[in-house]
Amino acid sequence: MEETYFQHYFKSLPETRVKKGEILLSAGDISSKVYYVQEGCLRSYLIDDNGKEHIYQFAPEDWVISDEEALLQQKPALLFIDAVEDSVVKILNRPANLKEDNVDPETALQILDKFEKKVNSLRSRIIQLLSASAEERYSVFVKTYPNLIQRVPQKMIASYLGITPESLSRVRKEILNKK
């Protein structure tokens, strides 16, 4: 597959090494940074009013992660971003307003393409949260991101799926029993 302008652009940026657990963005920060993951895995999550963590996104190799909403509106971040594994990332300082950055049409279309993919993935997550049981959601996750299962602690997967680690443990047992 042809390398996009993005991949090319990100690759030209200097590498930054991040240790597992290292926090790149905290809720409340104001930031214009976008992280491109070259190696390893980052995640974004929020902490709700009851102090519970909810994972919004995982970003393994070749994914991009940020708090887009905070970035676009230049307001305090809602999300935390940290490293799930030791990782190598590229940090892009993105302007909130692309218009001011003189983006060429070709690039705009590529960005658009990325956004469309993102919208699709968010959509399927919403649809699943609305219509599927914990067990079904887990099964879909396993199918969709088989390699993350090995790399990400179960409790984080539970958090991403919207259930407790205990429930996920029981769900997994259930699935094993069926086989």
Add this chain to the structure above:
Amino acid sequence: MEETYFQHYFKSLPETRVKKGEILLSAGDISSKVYYVQEGCLRSYLIDDNGKEHIYQFAPEDWVISDEEALLQQKPALLFIDAVEDSVVKILNRPANLKEDNVDPETALQILDKFEKKVNSLRSRIIQLLSASAEERYSVFVKTYPNLIQRVPQKMIASYLGITPESLSRVRKEILNKK
């Protein structure tokens, strides 16, 4: 506020009147149509394996609705789209690939802007589904779309929130009791 290229463009298209309940898109259809709602309200929803309806989106005035994923990949739609009220819509035949449509940079950026807003709204829905109770989700809905509350049957709002109509009825009673 200045009128965007989009609003301008959509307005130039011929009007189509749709009766309440009329179906514009059915799951399984292949379509390249995007609906701009000038008056009234449309919705998109899916029917799951148990025959249950789940509303993905409401589109009142000045919103756009389609099955983007199906459109982009030119595959059968997952969603149904129908009219919640008698409505007036503009129908746009959107090419799956914008590149082939020679979109000018200004327009690309406007599309991008729309996508960013969409991503933000999907995000907050996911975050709510992950972290908020039925009652909290309903309260947020009331605040966010106060005028839809009057126009859309409760059972549809329940479906959008991911709960049953019975539960929503109880939630509302609960809220009234508190006041």
Add this chain to the structure above:
DNA sequence: TTTATTTCTTACCATACATCAATTTTTCCG
């Protein structure tokens, strides 16, 4: 390696929300 820390599992009980069914209220339409 040994020890400390985190993660995972399991059991028991609690709770939010679902289901089913009957009734009332609202909306639709001839």
Add this chain to the structure above:
DNA sequence: CGGAAAAATTGATGTATGGTAAGAAATAAA
């Protein structure tokens, strides 16, 4: 308007998932 259909409410009960706590297993640190 008046009857039929759809939507909303309510009560009784079921179920998926949550909470708590304790121990086992895995991982990290010393």
